[in-house]
Amino acid sequence: MKIGELSARTGVSIRSLRYYEEQGLLTPVREANGYRTYSPYAEEQVRTIQLYLQLGLSTEQISGFLTCVLQHPETFCREVLPVYEQKLREIEEQIEQLGRIKTNLQDRIRYFGANPKDAQEG
Amino acid sequence: MKIGELSARTGVSIRSLRYYEEQGLLTPVREANGYRTYSPYAEEQVRTIQLYLQLGLSTEQISGFLTCVLQHPETFCREVLPVYEQKLREIEEQIEQLGRIKTNLQDRIRYFGANPKDAQEG
DNA sequence: GTAGACCCTCCCATTAATGTGAGGGTCAAG
DNA sequence: CTTGACCCTCACATTAATGGGAGGGTCTAC
Numbered sequence: 001m002k003i004g005e006l007s008a009r010t011g012v013s014i015r016s017l018r019y020y021e022e023q024g025l026l027t028p029v030r031e032a033n034g035y036r037t038y039s040p041y042a043e044e045q046v047r048t049i050q051l052y053l054q055l056g057l058s059t060e061q062i063s064g065f066l067t068c069v070l071q072h073p074e075t076f077c078r079e080v081l082p083v084y085e086q087k088l089r090e091i092e093e094q095i096e097q098l099g100r101i102k103t104n105l106q107d108r109i110r111y112f113g114a115n116p117k118d119a120q121e122g
Numbered sequence: 123m124k125i126g127e128l129s130a131r132t133g134v135s136i137r138s139l140r141y142y143e144e145q146g147l148l149t150p151v152r153e154a155n156g157y158r159t160y161s162p163y164a165e166e167q168v169r170t171i172q173l174y175l176q177l178g179l180s181t182e183q184i185s186g187f188l189t190c191v192l193q194h195p196e197t198f199c200r201e202v203l204p205v206y207e208q209k210l211r212e213i214e215e216q217i218e219q220l221g222r223i224k225t226n227l228q229d230r231i232r233y234f235g236a237n238p239k240d241a242q243e244g
Numbered sequence: 245g246t247a248g249a250c251c252c253t254c255c256c257a258t259t260a261a262t263g264t265g266a267g268g269g270t271c272a273a274g
Numbered sequence: 275c276t277t278g279a280c281c282c283t284c285a286c287a288t289t290a291a292t293g294g295g296a297g298g299g300t301c302t303a304c
Contacts, residue, residue, distance in 0.1 A: 002250080004249090014251095015291090015292060016292065016293095018252095019290095019291065019292070033300060034251075035251055036251085055226060059290080075236075084227050085231065088224065088228065088231065091220050091223055099217065104177060105177060109206050109207065112197050114197075125281075126281080135262070137264085141262070155282090156270090156282055175261085181261080246304085248302090249301085250299105250301075250302095252300090253298090253299105254297095256294085257292100257295105258291100258293080262288085265286090266285090267283095269282065270282095272277105273277090
């Protein structure tokens with residue numbers, strides 16, 4: 001199938017499909033006229049890419065294990081686990097940082113309730 | 123004081139001080155030679171700006187209430203509360219989103235423990 | 245043979261704060 | 275009057291995935 005059809009089937013923009021190729025995540029064959037042709041498996045492949053992107057992984061990280069997970073269950077590809085673990089650490093750190101900011105904001109908001117309402121302009 | 127001294131006192135780069143001015147957060151006077159001259163109060167002002175930036179507010183948001191909070195307690199400036207509340211909502215939403223991703227990652231990581239270790243290469 | 249729907253590449257823009265460097269003034273001390 | 279430490283403006287780079295447009299080829303149906 002051509003890029004327009006793959007885009008329609010997956011909901012991923014043509015621009016992004018070309019970007020994934022540039023990043024080594026997709027390798028369509030080229031017809032004599034230069035058009036990209038994708039195998040039917042590309043559709044699942046694109047959905048897989050999207051899934052990992054939604055987990056916050058970069059195209060570079062995804063490229064490290066995509067070939068394997070397309071052929072095996074995720075848990076069989078040993079490149080995957082360390083990426084997940086690192087990402088998990090990053091996420092936890094971000095959550096902590098956001099939690100600190102949240103508490104700080106909540107404290108500040110609380111003070112508004114505890115103080116006179118004669119607020120000043122600008 | 124000149125920009126180099128303000129930078130040294132606050133630890134904020136000269137580049138950033140000029141950026142804050144561009145964004146309307148600082149308004150040093152200009153000498154005849156074009157040099158920026160900052161009042162002694164600028165030091166506290168810069169620390170205040172940094173504080174709000176660390177809360178995740180944008181320079182645009184900060185500019186909306188900075189003048190007021192420099193003259194009054196934060197709780198007296200009515201521009202502040204809605205910004206805090208909006209930011210708090212954003213933070214909470216981000217935390218939720220990260221939490222979902224975290225759970226997803228943890229689930230995936232758990233499956234590795236529950237499966238055979240004969241992982242495949244690339 | 246032409247209209248219209250495809251496809252191609254190349255390149256710029258987005259976001260927000262900051263880094264960096266070129267090219268060039270200012271000023272104080274020697 | 276030169277050195278060196280300042281200061282200035284302008285402008286590009288950073289990040290990552292995506293949007294968008296220009297300029298142009300291809301293919302199908304009429």
